[in-house]
Amino acid sequence: MPFDLSLYLVTDAGLCAGMGLEKTVEAAVQGGVTMVQLRDKHASDEHMITQAKRLKAMLAGSGVPLIINDRLKVALASQADGLHVGQSDTAVQEARNTLGQHAIIGLSINTSDQLLAAPVELLNYVGLGPVFATGSKQDHAQPIGFDGLARLASACQLPSVAIGGLKAEHVAQVKAAGANGVAVISAICGQPDPRLAAQAFNAQ
Secondary structure, eight states: OOOOOSEEEEOOHHHHTTTOHHHHHHHHHHTTOOEEEEOOSSSOHHHHHHHHHHHHHHHTTTTOOEEEESOHHHHHHHTOSEEEEOTTSSOHHHHHHHHOTTSEEEEEEOSHHHHHHSOGGGOSEEEEOOSSOOTTOTTOOOOOHHHHHHHHHHHOSSOEEEESSOOGGGHHHHHHHTOSEEEESTTTTTOSOHHHHHHHHHTO
16 A cells, blocks of 8 residues: 655554544644554554444555554454554564564664665665654653654665654754654643644745
8 A cells, every 4th residue: 555654643542542543643734644553552453443443444545554553463353454553563574574574563662773774675664763852752762853864764675754742833844854754642642623733834
């Protein structure tokens, strides 16, 4: 499936609780989100599979892919469009073997060494960051800033999306650093109007 990393929404169950996950995602896509990643470190596989199937149905025809964070079983069972893994999550090789050649597979990268070691032939994109420290992930790696983002993006042969504490006013700096898009959590999830929050990114 073709994909566009321009505005990549990563969901957070807690932040989406007020409006509801599906309504948050639906509004964000109306506002211009181009990819959606379902991420929930605490939910059971069964709960995530149910959520993923509902989101997949909702996104049908929109051209917006649904990516699952870390849970290979969930991605497979829900027929999601792909999987995003961290350095200590499901191996990229296992993900590719299980989901097939058409799946969109992404990997989180924080350092040059990780980038050098990445199995680029098995990946479709990389997530670079965190650019800033973020409250959405307590165990995040050392923030890399825009200088670090530029170094990694310039050395990367794959499309890349920047993540970590980014807001609409950072879009120009992300583009200048060479990343293909911005991945956000709290800048859209939990906002009073996710559609307007997404539009703010695309207005930059």
